[in-house]
Amino acid sequence: MSTQGESTANPPALAVRRLARAFGQKVVVKGIDLDVPVGSFYGLVGPNGAGKTTTLSMITGLLRPSDGGVWIHGIDVWGDPVRAKAAMGVLPDGLRLFERLSGTELLSYLGRLRGLPVETVNTRSRELLDVLDLSGAGDKLVADYSTGMRKKITLAAALLHSPPLLLLDEPLEAVDPVSARVIRDVLQAYVAGGRTVVLSSHVMALVEELCTHVAVLNDGQIVADGPVAQIRGEAASLDDAFFHIVGGRAMSEGGLEWLRSSQD
Numbered sequence: 678m679s680t681q682g683e684s685t686a687n688p689p690a691l692a693v694r695r696l697a698r699a700f701g702q703k704v705v706v707k708g709i710d711l712d713v714p715v716g717s718f719y720g721l722v723g724p725n726g727a728g729k730t731t732t733l734s735m736i737t738g739l740l741r742p743s744d745g746g747v748w749i750h751g752i753d754v755w756g757d758p759v760r761a762k763a764a765m766g767v768l769p770d771g772l773r774l775f776e777r778l779s780g781t782e783l784l785s786y787l788g789r790l791r792g793l794p795v796e797t798v799n800t801r802s803r804e805l806l807d808v809l810d811l812s813g814a815g816d817k818l819v820a821d822y823s824t825g826m827r828k829k830i831t832l833a834a835a836l837l838h839s840p841p842l843l844l845l846d847e848p849l850e851a852v853d854p855v856s857a858r859v860i861r862d863v864l865q866a867y868v869a870g871g872r873t874v875v876l877s878s879h880v881m882a883l884v885e886e887l888c889t890h891v892a893v894l895n896d897g898q899i900v901a902d903g904p905v906a907q908i909r910g911e912a913a914s915l916d917d918a919f920f921h922i923v924g925g926r927a928m929s930e931g932g933l934e935w936l937r938s939s940q941d
Contacts, residue, residue, distance in 0.1 A: 688751035690715045690842050690873035691736065695745035698731050705731050707897040708745065713875055713890070715750075715841075718868045720884035720905070721877040723894035724923055729877050730770050732894065733846050736875075737767045749842055763791070766835030768828070770846040776820035780811055780830050783819055784837060791838040798837070805833040808863065810856055824851040832860065836867075843867065843874045849883065861887060881916035891915070895923045 691713035698706040706728045713719045723729050734740035736747050738754050738761065747754040747761075754761040775783055781802060788798030806812045809829045814822065819830065828851055835843060843864070849857045864874055865887065878884055884891055885905060892902035901908050901922050905915060912918035 687715075688748065689713055690717070690750060691719075691875060692748040692751075693732075693736065693745070694747075696732065696735060696742055696747065697744040698728075698735060698740065699743045704743075705897050706735070706742075709894070709897075709899045711892055711899060711902065713873060715873055716868065716871050717873055717890050718864070718888045719873070719875045720888035720891040721875060721894060722879070722881065722884055722891060722919060725879075727894045727923075728897040729894055730846060733769065733844055733875075733877055737765065737769060737844055738762055739769060763838070764840055765842045765844055766838065766840040768831050768835045768843075768845040768848050772831055774819050774827065774831065777818060779816050779818055780806065780822070780826075780833075781815040783830060784833060787834050788837050793838060801837055801839075802833070805836060808859060809833055810859070825853055825856065828852055829856060829860075836863075841872050843872070845874065846877045847879070848876065849878070849880070881914065881919055885909070885915040893919060893922050 689712040691711070693709060693711040695708045695710065696706060697704065697708045709732065721729055721732070731740065735742045736754065738758050741755070749761045749764045752761040752764060775786065778786060784802040784805070785798055788802065789795070793801075806815050809832065811826065811829055811833070814826060819827065822830065828848065832845070832848055835845070848864075849860060852860065864876075868874055876884065876888065888905055890903060891905050891908050892899050893908065894900070908922075909915045909918045912921065
């Protein structure tokens with residue numbers, strides 16, 4: 678596969694070519710290729726240990742690949758990292774935040790780092806805090822935020838500069854149902870406006886509800902990718918299709934019989 682397609686007149690939102698990562702002798706990501714169309718809501722799914730977080734870390738420039746390359750709207754992430762990172766918003770797994778800043782101060786600081794005008798940062802911060810139900814916690818230190826609140830403030834930071842591409846690792850994990858509904862609405866409106874979202878999640882129902890496309894990662898390789906309807910095929914749900922694609926094992930009849938009985 679060509680590595681030059683990223684420089685064409687209409688490059689994909691995200692292009693991955695031969696991307697690989699090894700830790701010592703263990704190869705975690707094994708030379709994957711992927712194109713994410715502009716304006717798509719793209720799900721990245723796979724079982725635990727499949728390489729999803731490692732892949733997203735390389736795509737976002739947080740982890741250097743052992744081989745291969747990544748392009749964001751035609752910009753080489755490792756060849757031109759400043760421009761590439763300006764074109765993306767990131768909600769990674771386990772991102773460390775500036776704990777001694779309040780939520781409002783954190784957004785103000787990150788917005789200024791992005792080069793946004795002060796008034797733009799202030800206006801967008803207020804709107805994001807309000808929409809994500811963090812207005813009452815804007816003056817509270819991030820160190821005192823719950824896990825769900827930290828997830829929401831990190832999402833606000835990813836959205837602040839209105840990038841053309843969002844890369845989100847489990848964005849709804851630990852978020853309450855009301856906030857989760859709001860976040861889904863925000864992301865769907867974001868894609869409807871012509872931008873692109875790449876979402877990593879273990880929740881197949883969420884991926885099936887939100888995503889237009891999906892890639893299934895298993896053992897460091899992409900084993901299926903395309904429109905959600907195509908990947909689901911004749912299966913009753915994306916969850917069923919995923920189970921068969923990755924070779925899941927159903928519990929055999931009679932297995933764990935001791936859990937079914939109230940007898941000692």
